[in-house]
Amino acid sequence: MELNILNEQGKTVEAADAVFGREYNEALVHQIVVAYQANARLGTRAQLNRRDVHHSTKKPWRQKGTGRARSGMTSSPVWRGGGRTFPNSPDENFSQKVNKKMYRAAMASIYSKLVADERLVAVETIKAELPKTKAFADQLKALGLNDRTLIIVGENEYDENINLASRNLKDVLVVTPRYADPLCLIYFDKIVVTKAAVAQIEEMLA
Numbered sequence: 125m126e127l128n129i130l131n132e133q134g135k136t137v138e139a140a141d142a143v144f145g146r147e148y149n150e151a152l153v154h155q156i157v158v159a160y161q162a163n164a165r166l167g168t169r170a171q172l173n174r175r176d177v178h179h180s181t182k183k184p185w186r187q188k189g190t191g192r193a194r195s196g197m198t199s200s201p202v203w204r205g206g207g208r209t210f211p212n213s214p215d216e217n218f219s220q221k222v223n224k225k226m227y228r229a230a231m232a233s234i235y236s237k238l239v240a241d242e243r244l245v246a247v248e249t250i251k252a253e254l255p256k257t258k259a260f261a262d263q264l265k266a267l268g269l270n271d272r273t274l275i276i277v278g279e280n281e282y283d284e285n286i287n288l289a290s291r292n293l294k295d296v297l298v299v300t301p302r303y304a305d306p307l308c309l310i311y312f313d314k315i316v317v318t319k320a321a322v323a324q325i326e327e328m329l330a
Contacts, residue, residue, distance in 0.1 A: 127244075127322070129248055130267055137322055139239075142329075143232045143325060144244075153233055155226070160222075161307070162218045170212065171208045172207050172211060176207060177205065180197070181197055183195070228328075231309075234306060234309045235325065235329075244317065246318070247318055250281070250286070250298075250318055252283075252285040252288075257289055260286070271312075271314050272311070273314045274308050274312035276316065278300070278318055279320075279324065282298070282300050301324040
């Protein structure tokens with residue numbers, strides 16, 4: 125298939141159907157997005173067990189004769205303020221395993237959906253001659269990119285100038301193909317890929 129180059133009539137970029145023209149697999153994309161979020165999650169929850177809660181070791185009442193159930197100490201999980209039976213610990217692991225084949229198929233499905241929804245556009249190249257935010261913002265405005273925009277450039281196109289020029293723009297993120305994750309592709313309204321980035325994306329996902 126071919127991707128039309130933004131603001132340049134008649135010019136196109138050759139793109140592989142296996143990456144940019146495949147059928148959308150919603151179930152697979154959902155699974156990959158959930159796994160990506162789970163793998164970024166930190167186990168910071170900590171609850172107290174019977175040993176950790178502040179309590180007295182005194183027996184609340186005598187063993188027999190009160191008519192109530194026998195009780196040893198107030199740290200029991202059945203007491204208010206007692207320890208948890210199965211407490212969450214800070215080293216809890218939420219990670220999910222994702223096969224490379226599944227990840228590549230999901231990413232290709234996302235790229236194909238972006239093309240079908242006309243949210244992905246191609247450009248010849250994007251460069252920042254100077255590390256100036258205003259100049260870079262004007263360059264994007266000239267291309268008609270006013271929404272939340274993810275710009276994917278080739279490895280050789282990403283330099284210090286483009287990093288400094290783009291990092292202060294609130295709704296703009298510039299990355300190379302290997303850092304374009306599923307959440308970014310779904311979150312941003314417009315995805316801009318350079319000609320060099322298209323070739324690298326195909327090499328990664330083919």
